[in-house]
Amino acid sequence: MSTRSFGTRVKRNVDPKLLKGEGSFIDDLDLPGVLHAAFVRSPFARAKIKSVDTDYARSMDGVMAIYTCDNIGNLDMELPLLIPHDCMNDARTQRTLARDDVYHVGQAIVMVVAINRYLAEDAALMVDVDYEPMDVEVDIEKAILPDAPLVHPTHPGNIAADLTQISGDPESAFARAEHVTKIRVEVERSTAAPMETRSVAAYYDKISGVLTVWDGTQAPLTVRGGLASIFEIDEDKVRVIAPDVGGGFGQKVMFPHPDELLVPLAAMELGMPVKYIEDRRENFISSNQERKQIHHIELYATKDGDVIGLKDFFLHDTGAFIPYGIAIAQVASTSIAGPYRIPNIHVQFQAVYTPTVTITPYRGCGRPQACFAVERAMDQLAEDLGIDRFEIRRKNLISDDQFPYPREGLIFADGLPVTMDSGQYFKALDLIEEKIDVRNFPRMQEEARSQGKFLGLGLAYYVEGTGLGPYEGGHIKIHPITGKVYVNTGLSGQGQGHDTVFAQIVADQLGVNVEDVILTEGDSGAYDWGVATFASRAAVVSGNAIHKTALIVRKKTIKAAANMLEVDEDEIELRDGHAWVSNSNRSVSLAAVATATNPLRYAFNEAAKAATQFAPASRHDGPALDEGQAPGLEATDYYSPPAATWAYGVHAAIVEVDEITCETKIKKYALVHDCGNMINPTIVEGQVMGGVAQGIAGAMYEKVEFDDDGNISNANFVDFVIPYATEIPKVEMYHLETPTPLNPLGVKGVGEAGCIATAATIASGLTDALREFGNPKFRSTPITPSMIHEVLSSGSSG
Amino acid sequence: MKMIRNLPSANSFGQTSKVSLTVNGTNVEKEVSVRMLLSDFIRHELGLTGTHVGCEHGICGACTVIIDGKSSRSCTLLAVQADGIDLRTIESVANKDGSLHPIQEAFHECHALQCGYCTPGFIMNIVSEFENNEKIDTTDEGIRELIAGNLCRCTGYANIIEAVRDAAEKLQKKR
Ligand code: FES
Ligand code: FES
Numbered sequence: 001m002s003t004r005s006f007g008t009r010v011k012r013n014v015d016p017k018l019l020k021g022e023g024s025f026i027d028d029l030d031l032p033g034v035l036h037a038a039f040v041r042s043p044f045a046r047a048k049i050k051s052v053d054t055d056y057a058r059s060m061d062g063v064m065a066i067y068t069c070d071n072i073g074n075l076d077m078e079l080p081l082l083i084p085h086d087c088m089n090d091a092r093t094q095r096t097l098a099r100d101d102v103y104h105v106g107q108a109i110v111m112v113v114a115i116n117r118y119l120a121e122d123a124a125l126m127v128d129v130d131y132e133p134m135d136v137e138v139d140i141e142k143a144i145l146p147d148a149p150l151v152h153p154t155h156p157g158n159i160a161a162d163l164t165q166i167s168g169d170p171e172s173a174f175a176r177a178e179h180v181t182k183i184r185v186e187v188e189r190s191t192a193a194p195m196e197t198r199s200v201a202a203y204y205d206k207i208s209g210v211l212t213v214w215d216g217t218q219a220p221l222t223v224r225g226g227l228a229s230i231f232e233i234d235e236d237k238v239r240v241i242a243p244d245v246g247g248g249f250g251q252k253v254m255f256p257h258p259d260e261l262l263v264p265l266a267a268m269e270l271g272m273p274v275k276y277i278e279d280r281r282e283n284f285i286s287s288n289q290e291r292k293q294i295h296h297i298e299l300y301a302t303k304d305g306d307v308i309g310l311k312d313f314f315l316h317d318t319g320a321f322i323p324y325g326i327a328i329a330q331v332a333s334t335s336i337a338g339p340y341r342i343p344n345i346h347v348q349f350q351a352v353y354t355p356t357v358t359i360t361p362y363r364g365c366g367r368p369q370a371c372f373a374v375e376r377a378m379d380q381l382a383e384d385l386g387i388d389r390f391e392i393r394r395k396n397l398i399s400d401d402q403f404p405y406p407r408e409g410l411i412f413a414d415g416l417p418v419t420m421d422s423g424q425y426f427k428a429l430d431l432i433e434e435k436i437d438v439r440n441f442p443r444m445q446e447e448a449r450s451q452g453k454f455l456g457l458g459l460a461y462y463v464e465g466t467g468l469g470p471y472e473g474g475h476i477k478i479h480p481i482t483g484k485v486y487v488n489t490g491l492s493g494q495g496q497g498h499d500t501v502f503a504q505i506v507a508d509q510l511g512v513n514v515e516d517v518i519l520t521e522g523d524s525g526a527y528d529w530g531v532a533t534f535a536s537r538a539a540v541v542s543g544n545a546i547h548k549t550a551l552i553v554r555k556k557t558i559k560a561a562a563n564m565l566e567v568d569e570d571e572i573e574l575r576d577g578h579a580w581v582s583n584s585n586r587s588v589s590l591a592a593v594a595t596a597t598n599p600l601r602y603a604f605n606e607a608a609k610a611a612t613q614f615a616p617a618s619r620h621d622g623p624a625l626d627e628g629q630a631p632g633l634e635a636t637d638y639y640s641p642p643a644a645t646w647a648y649g650v651h652a653a654i655v656e657v658d659e660i661t662c663e664t665k666i667k668k669y670a671l672v673h674d675c676g677n678m679i680n681p682t683i684v685e686g687q688v689m690g691g692v693a694q695g696i697a698g699a700m701y702e703k704v705e706f707d708d709d710g711n712i713s714n715a716n717f718v719d720f721v722i723p724y725a726t727e728i729p730k731v732e733m734y735h736l737e738t739p740t741p742l743n744p745l746g747v748k749g750v751g752e753a754g755c756i757a758t759a760a761t762i763a764s765g766l767t768d769a770l771r772e773f774g775n776p777k778f779r780s781t782p783i784t785p786s787m788i789h790e791v792l793s794s795g796s797s798g
Numbered sequence: 799m800k801m802i803r804n805l806p807s808a809n810s811f812g813q814t815s816k817v818s819l820t821v822n823g824t825n826v827e828k829e830v831s832v833r834m835l836l837s838d839f840i841r842h843e844l845g846l847t848g849t850h851v852g853c854e855h856g857i858c859g860a861c862t863v864i865i866d867g868k869s870s871r872s873c874t875l876l877a878v879q880a881d882g883i884d885l886r887t888i889e890s891v892a893n894k895d896g897s898l899h900p901i902q903e904a905f906h907e908c909h910a911l912q913c914g915y916c917t918p919g920f921i922m923n924i925v926s927e928f929e930n931n932e933k934i935d936t937t938d939e940g941i942r943e944l945i946a947g948n949l950c951r952c953t954g955y956a957n958i959i960e961a962v963r964d965a966a967e968k969l970q971k972k973r
Pocket of ligand 2: 195
């Protein structure tokens with residue numbers, strides 16, 4: 001038997017080329033004669049455009065074309081609302097290029113195409129736009145007040161959407177409760193900041209009529225569908241390729257950003273390749289962001305800490321437009337009860353337009369905000385009732401025998417009711433309690449205190465609905481010459497190691513080496529059914545599709561090999577790239593089987609000789625292919641999840657505050673998580689670690705800052721502080737593996753796990769550390785040294 | 799190793815100036831725009847696209863190359879400032895036969911890269927530190943300091959730290 005590779009720490013196939021600098025990111029593509037695009041962007045948050053004068057720019061050396069809303073044909077429109085929902089009326093989306101009005105600093109108004117980027121940027125500077133600035137309000141709590149300036153005159157109170165969801169019978173639970181804890185929490189706006197900014201290149205081949213678009217996107221097939229429909233050409237004439245992509249974290253799932261339409265348009269009109277490589281400032285002022293929410297959460301409990309009802313009202317900043325619908329707010333509202341039974345829930349949100357960069361999901365997608373709200377509230381409830389923080393959670397966790405645990409009435413972002421499918425929530429809590437060494441902590445804390453240091457223990461639990469539908473597909477073909485296995489799927493990777501985990505799944509079924517499985521993803525020319533990479537779904541949805549496909553190819557292979565080796569099918573074993581007769585040394589290579597299953601007329605090599613229609617191995621009396629039989633070892637299948645599968649975990653940290661610098665040091669960070677069966681623990685740990693780092697970034701450092709006029713005052717890496725290695729602690733990780741019953745591989749998603757509970761954990765730790773300073777609560781993020789300074793000097797905090 | 803492109807420049811515009819330098823051991827002479835960034839020169843004039851650009855303002859370290867033996871950010875230099883220098887890029891790090899340098903090997907072993915966009919910058923920085931220091935401080939803190947000029951948005955650094963330690967220990971044993 002070959003050893004099973006599912007569950008093992010296989011090294012990534014993709015690494016060597018990336019390590020040698022041989023990756024092909026979009027700006028690395030060698031497109032002969034490529035032209036460069038640059039944009040004129042609004043310097044005002046909200047303004048009327050009085051005039052746009054491009055004459056001078058047009059006359060400049062090297063300028064090939066200038067596009068405004070007046071010469072882009074049917075692209076002069078409001079871009080599609082990607083995810084409609086009844087609770088939005090007349091949802092506003094961005095125009096490809098602004099017409100008459102601009103709605104945030106950074107909105108695209110003009111695109112210049114020139115022979116190189118320097119000249120394109122020069123010309124963009126020389127476009128003269130005359131604006132009439134208008135009043136703005138960027139604070140979401142003020143933006144909903146009656147006299148606040150409106151972003152869109154169509155939306156009074158700047159309310160973009162308003163949705164209430166109810167589970168159980170909250171009103172009577174609220175009436176029955178013996179205690180209520182009410183708190184307000186606020187999570188700041190952040191941004192994905194992938195190291196590679198967004199970029200797109202396009203080329204239109206007049207002879208074949210094929211438009212090829214290289215797009216650093218998480219959703220190549222969606223982009224293909226969108227481009228075909230907007231340009232009114234057949235999908236087969238548009239090929240979208242996501243080559244190597246330098247991180248996405250959600251920012252690259254939205255489509256279309258204006259450049260994703262305009263670059264292809266220019267390529268078609270000019271008959272030359274065109275590319276646009278966003279710069280870092282543009283990534284801050286024009287690529288989508290996430291996170292700002294303000295929650296008012298109330299926990300209704302019995303005296304001994306049983307939470308019987310939860311009420312939450314929150315404001316969600318959606319920026320100037322709402323193209324991605326209410327997805328983030330919906331995920332937040334359906335995750336609000338966390339891992340707790342809480343049978344009665346009333347959750348309402350209002351999405352608020354602000355004249356700022358559009359909000360769409362960034363890794364976490366509403367989950368970190370919901371976790372921050374409910375976990376900070378749980379800590380407060382514990383304090384109110386004089387119950388230990390671990391204990392209060394234990395009283396309320398869903399127990400193993402209560403799964404599947406439905407939250408009737410709550411509809412998740414996939415349009416399906418929320419049901420927590422499986423888990424060992426108690427075991428995870430016990431494990432973290434042991435690993436963070438709770439028993440010894442009070443002694444440590446006291447000791448530290450005697451040395452003038454403040455130690456605190458932080459704790460937060462999270463759940464993560466993952467693996468959303470609708471579906472993905474897998475295509476597998478065993479190559480007849482080399483015996484290598486080619487696998488395709490429609491979504492794309494941004495560093496998650498898909499090529500390796502999908503190869504592991506296939507290798508186990510077909511008995512080949514992981515390195516001999518070659519994945520092509522993110523290329524509509526190779527495979528064109530599917531959706532995208534988002535919501536921690538690739539391993540779950542594509543993984544299971546590929547697994548199902550591999551089972552079919554396995555069956556075909558065994559059948560053909562049995563025929564060739566003249567034994568029964570149950571005597572065939574697949575290993576080492578061969579089909580073997582069990583307990584014998586008789587075998588045939590998969591390459592030969594693949595060749596033999598393709599009835600040939602011409603014998604181009606030895607294996608092919610055996611496959612020609614005159615060879616004995618074909619043994620056919622009638623036609624070479626039976627009715628309904630297909631040549632080769634090839635199959636396609638799909639997986640469509642019945643519902644999201646819920647991963648979960650619990651984080652704990654020991655934090656230390658320095659009284660002089662007001663710095664927070666994370667002395668120890670441990671977490672337990674459960675994403676079902678792990679295909680490759682190394683890759684899982686990498687995903688979790690990356691998530692934790694982004695979580696810590698949001699908890700302590702990152703905030704997109706707007707001044708009163710709606711300008712981002714820190715739109716660069718100097719002022720927007722992304723942590724270096726010096727800021728990110730070591731993280732101890734412990735795995736539980738509770739397989740989900742929802743899919744054949746028993747896997748749950750893990751892409752977003754790490755970032756969800758981090759801020760709540762650190763806030764919980766700081767509250768514990770600084771209790772003696774007026775019992776500060778740390779209910780907003782990021783928690784900066786200035787906030788700590790305020791606590792230390794005045795004894796209170798926000 | 800990737801070949802250096804040596805075509806007449808499509809990007810010489812406005813005022814130009816001649817630069818001659820050594821790139822990965824080969825002499826290169828080119829007429830370049832006096833405005834061109836060194837990072838653009840390396841990527842688009844020489845065709846060495848392994849050097850990446852993440853911010854173009856000197857913070858992320860993705861564009862790190864080795865100039866006269868020291869790690870340097872190519873996005874905050876102009877191509878004309880490169881006249882007479884000895885420049886090494888990521889394309890020169892692996893062995894001639896294509897096998898990986900010990901630090902590249904360690905990145906692979908330790909899963910120290912995800913999207914790989916930041917990776918060449920890290921590698922160049924680390925290679926230069928290895929070359930310039932007899933002894934590498936392989937404590938967690940020491941390694942954190944060593945790589946504190948490079949941003950990575952994917953990995954959370956933990957595995958990069960392991961990779962540096964792994965490679966440093968192996969290299970120091972060899973010495
Ligand atoms: S691109 Fe040079 S430091 Fe970021
Ligand atoms: S691996 Fe993606 S930025 Fe470092």
